[in-house]
Amino acid sequence: MRYESPQTIEAASALLASEAGLARVLAGGTDLLVQLRSGMVEPDLVVDVKNIPTMTSITEENGGYRIGAAVSSAVMNEHAGLCAMWPGVMEGADLIGSTQVQGRATMVGNLCNCGPAADSVPGMVAANAIATIVGPNGRREVPVIDIPVAPGKSTLAKGEIVESVFLPAQAKRGGDAYLRFIPRTEMDIAVVGVGVNIELDDSGVCTHARVGLGAVAIKVLLVEDAAKALIGSKLDDAALEKMAAATSAACKPINDKRGTIEFRTKVAGVLARRAAKIALERANVRANKRASNGGEK
């Protein structure tokens, strides 16, 4: 096994593209090292991307934020602007592993491992985050939802690396939330995870909504029927129930050591409803803050 630590993403991409054997990107390493240790993967090349400046910074862009793929969740969660704008996405990332894991783990690593239970992904899907990918054929931009295919399998081609993820500007009356179910309070893999992002008009009616759903199918899902149940409502109980039912209906889970089909299906709806309520409260708080600030930038 070789270890390389290039200074540019182009160099990283070239290394990956030219490797005849198995190559792996090393960002936070919190998944890769466990896989290496257990013998699950035996790569010939590991490319550490933490020394690439564009991959290790957070920048404001068009009212939103671009987050480098090697930025750790701990660094992200210390960024006041990000936490204020996308608390749901940040919480999702913050739930990955322990404090120790947070110091290394990255949202993009979480995305590119393509685990259906990846905690940061439903939030990003709900926020309609866009990934910038660099590869032998240059750059391309892809919605986050389109990257995972199945556990360990993505739409990235050989030599392609996700350089950053862009979280667009949150609506002036928008709010997001992520909730997951785990048996303990920490340190577990999500049994179900739901990310909700909504936008309200001035009268409090939901105009846009996106619902990301994790751990209940082969990959993270975008549940359009759940979003539809919210749009046009004020997120009253009836709308929330409809949304919960739509979320449950979208589940295609399995029975495994972490939960049953029955359990996952039911709890997905419960969490969707609860997350929507939090998103609603955040949207209102956000709107009120803007109002009291006399309309911020």
Next chain:
Amino acid sequence: MSGIHVSTKINGDAVEFVCDVEETLLDVLRDKLGMTGSKEGCSSGDCGACSVTVDGRLTCSCLMLGAEAEGHDIGTIEGVAKGTQLHPIQQKILDHAALQCGVCTPGFVVAAKALLEKNPDPTETEVRFWLAGNLCRCTGYDKIIRAVMDAAAEMRGQ
């Protein structure tokens, strides 16, 4: 398998070592540098017994390659006490009898120190969640949490 030469700082001292690519920072600390205070409890980032800081940031040394330490400042349990002077967290762990077997203790000390450097006045809940990645099977955590809260109060001068 050719070795990788790594220059780093450990507990303030310049340290150079040669490691295999597969070796984790924990392997290097324990097997190459004789620093066995960091413990291997799981090798999967689930127990926190190998906790160290990298440039001040708490992490599991089992989740990091030795090669990744190049150019970084590593802090381990061996560097927490200054000579014979214990850090307040270490002293409070002794005072509160917040250890039984003691194998998780170095990880708790390193993790709690990182917490109090970031948040000098944590609530009990904040302490519990910060330390959720440090498993202790002997104490039920009660005395550890009390020791950390007490150390925080002392460090704040209360």
Next chain:
Amino acid sequence: MARNPDADNAPAPKAVKTSTIEFDADKAKSFKVVGSRPPRPDGMDKVTGRARFGADMVMPGQLVGLILRSPHPHAVIVSIDTTEAEALSGVKSVITRDDFAENADHHDVLCNIMAREKALYEGHAVAAVSATSKAVARKALKLIKIDYQILPHVTDVDLAMAPDAPLLHADMITSGVSPVPTKPSNVAGRSEFGHGDVEAGFAQADVIIERDFKTAATHQGYIEPHACVANVGADGMSELWCCTQGHFHVRQVCASLLGIDVSRLRVTASEIGGGFGGKTTVFIEPVALALSRKAGRPVKIAMSRDEVFKASGPTASSSMNVKIGVTKDGRITAGEGEFRYQGGAFAGAPADFGAMSAFACYALDNVKTVAYDVVTNRPKGAAYRAPGAPMSVYAVESVIAELAGEIGMDPIELRLKNAAREGTKSSYGPKFGSCGLVETLEAARDHPHYSAPLGPNQGRGVASGFWFNFGGETCSTLNINADGTVAIAVGTPDIGGSRAAMCIMAAEELGIPYERVRTIVADTSSLGYNDTTEGSRVTFSSGMAVIKASRKAVTEMCNRAAMIWDIPAEAVTWEDGHAKPSGANAGDFEPMSLAEIAASASKTGGPIAGHHEYNADGAGVSFGTHIVDTEVDPETGRVDILRYTVVQDAGKAIHPDYVEGQFQGGAVQGIGWALNEEYIYGEDGRLQNAGFLDYRMPVASDLPMIDTVIVEVPNPGHPYGVRGVGETGIVPPLAAIANAVSAASGVRLTELPMSPPRVLKAIDDAKVAAQ
């Protein structure tokens, strides 16, 4: 003192005796050091990382040892070919079972540490290598070729008892059954306990409840994986460094397996990173010794966490039926139970301890329990904190809570009404001596926790529990140093602060400050045989040895003072750390301090020491009562522990901090067992959650503070009244939490763990049933 050399479980319980009264009530009124909370002698090393645990030892020229393990739960090992591995550069030795002679004394242990005829569980060791690096050793393991013939497997206890179950051992004939069965089965043994006539008892009952229960296998979950370094010399002189609860036991078994005299093997117990019973037997130690013998160099083996889960000794899973009858006014008329435990691939599941402890909290006229020890294709179990008791007590205490509800009586009142007391004929035979169940129940009833208000979806549960506590073979040496300090050597590894307790007891006896005493755990060549640190025996047994060794040293110091003063030895007494002339000579001489006597020892006959060796008897039984509040989320089945109080009889708390620590640790292991911990097997017989991620032990954020109340009903069998405290704390939580979950959710679960999917299903099923 394992009850059978191969079972390696806790020692056989002895009849509870009250014959030897050791307790000194007058002394207990004037303790100066006992009951204080000084820092532990090994504390500084442990907070600084200086303490050396199993994997922290390095010997010159040390090799890395790795073990090849069966991927199959049940398979015939047709052939093993190690040729290619042996030829690999850097490989220094390769061993299989062929490197061990047959061993009648430790047959099952041998078969467990290295399989040959059959692999009996996933993770069963089949070969091992030593090499110059881990990478080479890993490569070598891959070069070992094994031809397996896969057999059907069984991991569930009830399925393993079925007549058509896959058979693990062709020669296993159930013991304890008359007439002796003619066919082999997976049932290693049956045992029965009790007295009276249960049928007659049930006939007197107004309410009878009968329930079936199941509990999953759990692991001790010590944070330190098993690790050792073995070094065998060409002349057979050998040393072994390992983390163990019983290095004398390790020496005995390893010497036997290697075919050497025990005197040739010196075992040093490292600091031990948790054991809870799981480090009372051998796994990797004989393998490392055999590798070292063949390689001629030291060999270190450290298990990975995955190996710890798959190939050390978890506890039994169980399937149980319990039936209890009461009168309307709360008298239990009869109790009956059947307890089927699977303990892995070899005999020794603690079903008998389960059956014995099940009803131990109650004074019953009619009680009958039956135990089945069953083998399955799982790793051979080891002891786990009060082995066997938590499961059976869970079943009994769940039914007791339900009965209390049925007859409308407070559950503590119901327990008090039927509580075992001094003189009660226990459900497993002997009469109880002095014991503190009633006191723990009264303290629980009167605790503010018991009457605190509860919110919606919250519920409170109570349960009591019992453990026998053991004594056993023990010896200790105490040396008075020339500067007046004291050095103590004990042979019982310190797993929770016992060295501090030893120092306290010696300081109390000698009348000197705690700081002047140091206790170490001596290696096997420095002290006589000591039983393992198990059965909650150390503070009791080693403590009593230290007290008696101190008294011998005091006698000698009085002799030395008498010599100096030239008065009869009988005319010297020991008070507050000084020899004093007494009787006719009182006041004739200035008292001499321990330090003064020590300083002049070279002129009065040489070094002063005390030693005590004995087979400790009179370990008092221990009872506890726990109160817990839970909140159940009716939409997700999630259970939160809101408040927890442990009340337990310690006899006398020598170092109360560490007594509280035992209570808290036991309770939290019980919380894990009740809520989320379990061995999950797939259809393929393989363990699916061999790691901390999915084994789900409680983390700090899962828990509240664990309140403790130390009840002290002195044990007459110990000079200071000490009872063991280590194990009882894990016995009540399973039922206490089940009862609290039932109170919070309105549904009764009869299977552990009460993981969210199970709780939610029970809630939803109850809703459907109600409609």
